[in-house]
Amino acid sequence: MSHILFTPDAVATTLERIRAATPLVHNITNIVAANSTANALLALGASPAMVSAEEEVESFAAMAAALVVNIGTITAPQAAAIARATRAAQAAGTPWILDPVAVGALPFRARVAVESLAHAPRAIRGNASEILALAHLREGHAEPPPAGRGVDSLQAAEQALHAAGRLARATGASIVISGATDYITDGTRIATVANGHTMMTRVTALGCTATALAGACLAVEPDATAACAHAMVLIGVAGERAARHAAGPGSLQVRLLDELYHLDRDTVTREARIAILAP
Amino acid sequence: MSHILFTPDAVATTLERIRAATPLVHNITNIVAANSTANALLALGASPAMVSAEEEVESFAAMAAALVVNIGTITAPQAAAIARATRAAQAAGTPWILDPVAVGALPFRARVAVESLAHAPRAIRGNASEILALAHLREGHAEPPPAGRGVDSLQAAEQALHAAGRLARATGASIVISGATDYITDGTRIATVANGHTMMTRVTALGCTATALAGACLAVEPDATAACAHAMVLIGVAGERAARHAAGPGSLQVRLLDELYHLDRDTVTREARIAILAP
Amino acid sequence: MSHILFTPDAVATTLERIRAATPLVHNITNIVAANSTANALLALGASPAMVSAEEEVESFAAMAAALVVNIGTITAPQAAAIARATRAAQAAGTPWILDPVAVGALPFRARVAVESLAHAPRAIRGNASEILALAHLREGHAEPPPAGRGVDSLQAAEQALHAAGRLARATGASIVISGATDYITDGTRIATVANGHTMMTRVTALGCTATALAGACLAVEPDATAACAHAMVLIGVAGERAARHAAGPGSLQVRLLDELYHLDRDTVTREARIAILAP
Numbered sequence: 001m002s003h004i005l006f007t008p009d010a011v012a013t014t015l016e017r018i019r020a021a022t023p024l025v026h027n028i029t030n031i032v033a034a035n036s037t038a039n040a041l042l043a044l045g046a047s048p049a050m051v052s053a054e055e056e057v058e059s060f061a062a063m064a065a066a067l068v069v070n071i072g073t074i075t076a077p078q079a080a081a082i083a084r085a086t087r088a089a090q091a092a093g094t095p096w097i098l099d100p101v102a103v104g105a106l107p108f109r110a111r112v113a114v115e116s117l118a119h120a121p122r123a124i125r126g127n128a129s130e131i132l133a134l135a136h137l138r139e140g141h142a143e144p145p146p147a148g149r150g151v152d153s154l155q156a157a158e159q160a161l162h163a164a165g166r167l168a169r170a171t172g173a174s175i176v177i178s179g180a181t182d183y184i185t186d187g188t189r190i191a192t193v194a195n196g197h198t199m200m201t202r203v204t205a206l207g208c209t210a211t212a213l214a215g216a217c218l219a220v221e222p223d224a225t226a227a228c229a230h231a232m233v234l235i236g237v238a239g240e241r242a243a244r245h246a247a248g249p250g251s252l253q254v255r256l257l258d259e260l261y262h263l264d265r266d267t268v269t270r271e272a273r274i275a276i277l278a279p
Numbered sequence: 280m281s282h283i284l285f286t287p288d289a290v291a292t293t294l295e296r297i298r299a300a301t302p303l304v305h306n307i308t309n310i311v312a313a314n315s316t317a318n319a320l321l322a323l324g325a326s327p328a329m330v331s332a333e334e335e336v337e338s339f340a341a342m343a344a345a346l347v348v349n350i351g352t353i354t355a356p357q358a359a360a361i362a363r364a365t366r367a368a369q370a371a372g373t374p375w376i377l378d379p380v381a382v383g384a385l386p387f388r389a390r391v392a393v394e395s396l397a398h399a400p401r402a403i404r405g406n407a408s409e410i411l412a413l414a415h416l417r418e419g420h421a422e423p424p425p426a427g428r429g430v431d432s433l434q435a436a437e438q439a440l441h442a443a444g445r446l447a448r449a450t451g452a453s454i455v456i457s458g459a460t461d462y463i464t465d466g467t468r469i470a471t472v473a474n475g476h477t478m479m480t481r482v483t484a485l486g487c488t489a490t491a492l493a494g495a496c497l498a499v500e501p502d503a504t505a506a507c508a509h510a511m512v513l514i515g516v517a518g519e520r521a522a523r524h525a526a527g528p529g530s531l532q533v534r535l536l537d538e539l540y541h542l543d544r545d546t547v548t549r550e551a552r553i554a555i556l557a558p
Numbered sequence: 559m560s561h562i563l564f565t566p567d568a569v570a571t572t573l574e575r576i577r578a579a580t581p582l583v584h585n586i587t588n589i590v591a592a593n594s595t596a597n598a599l600l601a602l603g604a605s606p607a608m609v610s611a612e613e614e615v616e617s618f619a620a621m622a623a624a625l626v627v628n629i630g631t632i633t634a635p636q637a638a639a640i641a642r643a644t645r646a647a648q649a650a651g652t653p654w655i656l657d658p659v660a661v662g663a664l665p666f667r668a669r670v671a672v673e674s675l676a677h678a679p680r681a682i683r684g685n686a687s688e689i690l691a692l693a694h695l696r697e698g699h700a701e702p703p704p705a706g707r708g709v710d711s712l713q714a715a716e717q718a719l720h721a722a723g724r725l726a727r728a729t730g731a732s733i734v735i736s737g738a739t740d741y742i743t744d745g746t747r748i749a750t751v752a753n754g755h756t757m758m759t760r761v762t763a764l765g766c767t768a769t770a771l772a773g774a775c776l777a778v779e780p781d782a783t784a785a786c787a788h789a790m791v792l793i794g795v796a797g798e799r800a801a802r803h804a805a806g807p808g809s810l811q812v813r814l815l816d817e818l819y820h821l822d823r824d825t826v827t828r829e830a831r832i833a834i835l836a837p
Contacts, residue, residue: 030608031593039532050309053354056388074611106617204593204596204606249815253815254533258528329590332634332666335667536807
């Protein structure tokens with residue numbers, strides 16, 4: 001029934017909606033990703049704003065079309081801002097997405113991430129280690145499962161799918177597990193996206209960028225699982241195209257923005273590799 | 280009389296003065312723009328330093344050749360640092376410029392921006408929405424005029440000119456309204472700069488970069504209206520040249536730095552589109 | 559005896575060890591350098607993580623393979639985090655390196671830098687002004703020697719060598735003085751690296767990047783003087799190669815990452831200009 005949302009054509013429609021609406025995407029993000037994600041959102045056609053102060057986040061999250069929360073360089077004041085922003089987003093009906101960067105390695109951010117789940121994130125995107133750790137921590141384990149180390153994904157995305165399903169059903173969020181193939185699930189349906197390029201793992205903040213683009217998609221597509229899958233296609237197709245001519249990860253970071261800017265219905269329809277597996 | 284300052288030749292002279300003096304430009308800026316503006320200042324020939332701690336800003340603002348204050352990702356500690364830095368700059372005679380990013384949308388930063396006006400900024404640069412909002416807020420209105428949304432300029436630059444004139448006369452600052460044509464006014468004279476390229480609106484932090492370059496110009500050109508107009512020419516010409524060969528906004532961001540580095544008297548004299556309208 | 563460590567071949571071996579081990583490099587860094595240094599570490603083959611919260615740095619510094627401390631945009635909370643992180647690194651045996659950005663100009667960061675020396679940094683990298691100032695301040699002078707201004711090096715690297723020797727012997731750290739020729743000393747041995755390109759001085763955060771790469775080298779090479787010299791070769795060779803085709807500093811920043819990614823034994827062996835002078 002909703003299978004029509006998991007097609008190249010539906011991705012292209014989401015892209016066109018972003019271009020038409022230029023949704024204001026509120027980002028609470030880290031110092032590594034701030035410039036990259038602002039540029040990616042602009043290149044795609046959205047209107048980014050980075051606003052992190054406790055004094056400002058509530059009203060801004062309420063007026064924004066989507067909120068992106070990234071804990072990559074979390075500090076105590078930012079943690080307080082995240083609590084306020086996510087509560088305000090929930091109250092205002094602003095869809096919001098969590099990027100639980102390195103959540104498995106560090107108890108402070110683990111607490112921030114788990115507590116934010118009470119404010120009904122529409123989506124969560126991480127690598128396999130991060131999703132596995134977050135699911136585990138949310139279930140009350142004091143420690144994440146072993147093998148999480150920094151932001152590397154030491155488990156294959158496939159292995160985290162079971163945990164993602166539990167996390168989705170418990171929180172109501174759609175979960176993205178990034179990897180060579182991305183998995184997106186709401187606990188019932190499972191979509192896959194096979195776009196992307198291995199050199200993207202050597203560019204910093206592309207996971208954060210994927211999350212930010214998912215924020216833009218959530219602003220225009222109410223089915224969060226579809227919105228997230230569309231975002232993974234958009235960054236994946238742009239990344240593949242960028243990698244084709246990139247001389248290395250520096251060039252790839254630059255060309256990815258050029259490609260996001262030039263994405264159109266034809267390109268997306270031709271190159272998207274999106275599918276829905278279940279139910 | 281001062282018309283000679285609003286010529287391509289005068290812009291080239293300011294550029295050469297920056298290259299000769301390598302002025303130390305103190306930036307209190309946001310996490311999106313920090314890398315971009317440091318690189319732009321270096322490429323132009325200035326010496327940037329980003330210093331934001333309350334413990335450090337007073338002595339640094341006093342020793343710097345110019346101070347750039349940007350509230351894009353303002354926090355409470357940064358607000359306190361801005362109060363100290365701008366007071367110290369005023370006391371030391373360091374010219375300083377304010378970039379009131381998104382001032383219309385958020386009361387906390389509105390208060391920071393309005394209070395800083397007491398410390399005699401030499402210049403203020405924003406888009407039409409921001410200048411309109413700042414003028415309105417300074418005049419004691421609790422709310423900015425409608426239509427400000429994030430960092431987008433929803434009013435045409437022309438519409439904000441009247442407010443800019445009032446703001447200039449009340450504060451003593453020269454006001455830059457960025458847009459397809461930039462307007463720069465001290466409340467009496469109005470200069471225009473018609474350089475730039477529309478793709479520049481799809482690269483983050485180029486407004487912040489313009490403000491930072493204006494800081495470098497203020498360090499070597501005492502007429503603040505001229506200094507700001509020169510900065511808008513320099514970034515505009517570099518942006519046009521970059522856009523000519525850029526494959527998209529990612530490439531544009533990179534080439535803009537290359538072009539700033541290569542700007543010289545010939546190029547500036549040939550390509551500057553600067554004029555003074557009044558009185 | 560240890561001369562074999564100061565050869566092009568030894569640099570290539572360090573590079574290969576980094577690629578094999580992908581060491582987790584913990585960075586407490588500034589808002590200008592965060593993206594650049596994360597990308598450089600990824601391009602080289604290391605695994606960067608930027609973690610600055612007081613609540614997180616102790617456990618992370620203990621689990622990381624190296625810690626990089628950069629005071630470029632220091633704040634009071636970050637100063638507290640640095641104290642904790644460096645103590646934890648010392649206790650855990652994690653090698654750590656200090657980048658005392660602009661230490662001569664600002665007393666607050668001077669105190670942070672000098673106090674951190676009690677926690678046994680394995681290395682310190684700065685320009686001549688910074689090393690001269692740090693040595694001076696550590697010796698109890700209230701003021702650094704004159705001529706430090708921002709991050710510019712106003713003294714030639716050679717002039718700071720004497721101070722570096724004293725600093726090395728007093729702290730046990732190997733000291734890198736960056737310049738046209740880099741000097742690296744442990745107070746007894748003096749190594750030199752003559753790679754690099756003058757256009758690199760017009761790209762922001764490349765000093766910070768050198769320090770971060772030294773962190774990666776310290777993770778795999780226990781001789782800190784050798785590790786630092788190897789890092790200066792790696793960034794210098796990549797920078798030279800990047801500059802050969804760069805259209806300006808913007809392109810140079812991008813191509814430097816591409817070149818770091820493609821560095822291999824052949825290139826390093828052919829292009830490294832490393833020597834040991836004494837004893």
